Structure formats: C-alpha cells, structure tokens
Amino acid sequence: MSPIERSQSLPAHGYEPPDDADDGEQRSDALLTARASEGDDEAFEQLVRRHGPVLLRLATRLLGSRSEAEDAVQESFVSAWRRLPEFRENSAFGTWMYRIVTNRCLNVLRARRPVVTLDAVSEPAAAEHQVSPARAAEGRAAVEALSKAMVVLSPEQRVCWVLREVDGLPYDAIADMVGISQEAARGRVFRARRQLTEAMVAWR
Template sequence: MGDTGGALDELDDGLLVARAAEGDEDAFAILVHRHGGPLLALAYHMLGNLPDAEEAVQDALISAWRRLPEFRGDATFSTWTYRIVTNRCLNVLRGHAPPVSLNAVPEPTAHGPEGEPARAAESEAATQALAQALGNLPSAQRACWILRELHGMSYAEIAQVVGESEPTVRGRLFRARRTLMKEMASWR
C-alpha cells in the first residue's frame, strides 16, 4: 500500500469512504480488509457455498466501488455494503434453489466428554436439519434471520440492510422463527 498505508489504517471508515470516493484505491482496500470477512460470512450463510458467496461479495464490492461517489452517508459504510451483499445474494437465490450446505450453519458447541460419537452424530444431524430448514425459508425471511441470529444486527439495522420497515423485519423474523421451530420440533 505504499507509504500512506499505515496512516490510512488509522483513519475511521467515514474518512476512508471520502477518500475512496475520490478514487483512492488504498483507502478502499482498507475498507475491504476491515469489512470483507463479515460480508463473506453473510453471503456464505445466505447462499450455502463458498464459490457463490465469494462471487457475490466480489460483485457487491465492485458495485460499491463504482457507487461510492453516490454514497450519502445516511447509513454506515458497513450497513451500506451489507445491503449491497444481501441484495446480490437475494438476486442469486431468485435465480435458482439455494444449495443446502452443512457448513453454512454454525456448528453447535458440544458439551460433555470429548469423543462421544453418539453426541457428535446427533449434533451433526441437528446441524444438517437446521441447514435444510434454513434452505426452505423464503429468501427474504432467511436474510432477516441470518442478519439477526448469526450477525447480531438490531431490527433497525436489518431494516436498513433489507430496505424494509422495522415492522416488516419483525414480521419476517416471527414467521422465520415459527417455521424453524416447527421444522426443528423433533430436535428439542
């Protein structure tokens, strides 16, 4: 990143966005480095496989770079890029049925003695069932659930990301949770 890389690392996102909007590629690279991991995790949770997730994030970041001069700062850079990635993933999901990947769902932590094969098998089966249930949710509900439960976003943040009102987000989360509870009832 040259001599300015260290100095740029110290800047907050707002200043980096302003510099990147003026064409500073180093500033944008730092933003990508700061936010790329969570964006990839979001895409992976939504799409269920790494190649599609990487492509969605790459497309979203290219779009963000091109649209930076239009960025008004109404939301944080993070929220803005989450929205771009979420929309890209929703477009991918509308194009084909989402693959179900066991890796897209976080592995529950095992309790008890190490090496319990029965417990490990049950945990794996529950993870697979949750991945299947998530894959069956409508994409808008899945996006809200993933943003809330896996990324810890508030209702207001989710509303900004998905471009809907908070009551709409709450409704989608309610329906997603209800569906998941029904589909996972045998695992309680």
C-alpha cells in the first residue's frame, strides 16, 4: 500500500493550524520534503501521517461531509506528490498542503450546492447541570437552522467564513489560502456573517 493510500485511514482528531508547529518540526518537514522529492516514499508517508489529521479536520469543516473530506485530502496528497518539484523550500510544507486542500474543497463546493451536515457543526456546549428536554430540543433546532442557513452562502463565502470563524485564521492567511486580497477576504466574511445573522435572527 502506498503512502497516498494509507492516508485514507487517518483519523480526524484535534485541530491545530499547520503553522503552529515548532521550529524543530518545520525543519524535520523540510528534510522529509527534500527526501520525498527525490522519490522517498517513506518520507512522504511520514508527512502524510503528520499533517493528514489536521487537513482532514479542515476539509470536513469546509465540506460538511466526512466522506467528501477524505476524498479531498486524498486527492490533495496525490497532487502534492506530483508537484513536489514545484515546492519552494522556503515555505512550510503544512502551509502548502493547507492551501492545496482549501482550494480542492473550494472546487468541490463550486461543483455542487453546498450542504453542511449536522455532524460538521458543533453542538452548543452543555451546562454543568442537566439540560432540560425543552432546552435540548431548542439547541438541536438551532443547529439545524444554522445548517440550513449555511446552504445560502456561496462557496467562496463559506470557505472564508469557516477559515475565519471556525479555524480562527487571520485575514492575511485566508487571503493567501484562497488566492485573493485581504480586502476581498474581509468582504466575504462580512457578507457571510450578515447572511447567517439574518437567517438566524430567531435564535438571537
């Protein structure tokens, strides 16, 4: 089984932006990337296992579908393997992959009507005391309302909104990932917030 094929079984646990890696890990990434570009399958497999869970979590957030997210990450690693000669050594491998996955997901969203599943939206945090059935039902209804509201966002708005509101990325990073200006990224997030606010007015 190739390192690409093994990436399909990666778990989506925890979330840390790739740039949060320490200097030692980034240096290790650079060494592994250099070896992988020379045809070292084992080195690339280590990169897949190191960054796969983070990227799978990102793709799931963007697409709202675990199965589609797995496909997107798989295809992104295949693309990265083929494009390793293009990789700039002064860039972080994790950031490069983050950009590839983000754009892969954006293409998927553009090809279909965006739908977010309830599993991709965090449930409201439970109170320390037991929540009443009525409050629990209200929480589920709010989550469902948000799911429906997300459908009205354009793929571009959705990607920028998730990167900002869910992943907490700064606007300059979002602009770099999507290939737009910071002003455009801010505009897309603003419009997405406005549309979601209007759609969720009953839950304020």
